[in-house]
Amino acid sequence: MANRTCSASVSSLFASSRPQGWAELPDDLLRPVVALLRLFRDLLAFGTTCRHWCDLLSAHRSSVQPLLLHPNLRTDDGQSLSHNCWTLFHKCTWRLADPAATSSSRSFLSLSDLRSMTFLHCSYGQLIFYHNNGFHIVNPFTGAKVGPPSLRSVPFTCISYVTLTAPVASADSHLLVSAGAYLFLWRIGGDSWTKHSPKVGRFLIEQSVAFKGKTYALGSFGWFYIIHLSPSLIIQKFKIVFEEDITEDLYSANDKAWLVVCGDALLLIKLVEAGRGMRSEAFQFMAFKLESFDTMTKKARWVKVNKLDNWAIFISVDERCEALSCMNPEGWGGRSNHIYFPSYQSEKPWAAVQLWKKMLLPFDVFAALQHWKTVPEIGVNLGLSRAFPRSGLR
Incomplete structure (x- = not known):
């Protein structure tokens, strides 16, 4: 077909009497x-x-596989480099690992001017840094940077979460900053920040995703939020409850979990320890779909998802990097119903585990997953189609 x-x-193209360019x-x-x-x-x-x-x-980004951008911690002469939470970029070369390729290769990207910056988050394929009292949103493919006015009233130590609410080319794209009891919003290209007080008690965002015109956030202490950005900022707070829970408090801040959008469903992927061994660890990934909200009891109910059908999910060990989904991974040699994550091996930078299947992995790999909140990982998932340069970005 x-x-x-x-x-x-082709027939209709060449039948045209006027010249046509690539864009036409x-x-x-x-x-x-x-x-x-x-x-x-x-x-x-x-x-x-x-x-x-x-x-x-x-428009076809759901079928495009993410990439893994990670530093090469050895120089060309074999010397080891220190690696400190992505803050040191001096003498560091970068590699892009494509799951469709057999191995990673040296990236043609130049990120040397980012040394000494503090890496905060990866969102919509953009890297967000902090340096000299200012935020910098960096396109890792082109090096193009855009940034808001300085947020001088907020000390860096108070900033708990930073993300984009939409791709930078979108008219609705904002930089969202959570600091203390306040939220700050900067519209991309705007001249000033807006300050909001959520007034929902203790408020600490760990992850967020955009889904069906709203922003959903995973917070500390098992809380789940719906953030309405327009016409005015409104935040609804819910307790997470899984379908099979008896005590209704299975989820906690210590669980390893990722929010990810798969088509028309919002999923929560959990990493659960399944056993222990001398040199390896057993674990499994579980999946739950957001089913409903109970505004009376303030509970968000999630139901078990047995299969991902024709989807694969890419997660990052580093909590600063969002999970990404990919449809029909068999098109590039991948596997549906699998969770992909960095394997820390240069010859095989990606590893995959089937959803709900118990799997034994070498201790160092499991330890990285087990302590994902405290151990910085060496990879960032980049949504390839979301990171292409657009006109107007300087």
Whole structure:
């Protein structure tokens, strides 16, 4: 069918009497091309050809696999480099690991000017840093940076969470900063910050995702929030309750969990220890789907998801990096119903575990997953189609 579509499109293209550029090629000709692309370099080349092609690729972002950006902690002469929570970039080279490729390769990106900056979060394919009383939103593929006015009234030590609410090219994109009892919002490209007081008791965001026009956040002490950004800031607070709970307090701040959007469902992925061994650890990933909200009891109910169908999920050991989903991973050689995470091996930078399946892993890999809140990992998941440069970004 793709061949017939291509043939018909080519015929109509050359039948046109006027010259046409790359941006004017019809979508029904380009879509089969996108479906055939597998490797990161090919996708990047396609997406950076022109804005039209970038928009077309972004529309198919759910089927594009994330990348793993991680530092090479050894110099060319074999010397080891210190690695401190992504704050030291001096003499550090970077590698991009594509799950569709056999191994990672040296990145062509230059991030050397980011040394001494403090890495805060990865959101919509952008890296968010803090330096000299200011935030910096960095496109890791181009090095382009954008930043808000200085938030001088808030000490850096008070900042607990930072994220984007939408891709930087979106008209609704804001930088959201949680600090103490307040939330601060800066519209990308704006001149000032807006300050809000949530008034929902103790408020500490650990993760957030945008889903169906709202922002959902996972907080400390088992709380779950719905954040309405417009027309005015409103926050609803709910307790997390799983379907099979008896005590209704299974989830706690100590659980390893990730929020991720899979199509029309909002999922919570949990990492649960399944056993112990001398040299390896057994664990399994569980999945739950947001089912309903009870506004009377202030509880958010989640039901068990047995299979991810044609989806794969990429998680990061580093809590500063959001989880990403990928549809039809078999198209690039991946596996559906699997959780992908960094393996810390240069020859095989990604590892995959089937959902709900108990798995034994080497102790160092399990330890990294087990202590994900305290041990910085060496990888960042980048949503490839979300990180292409757009016009207007300087």
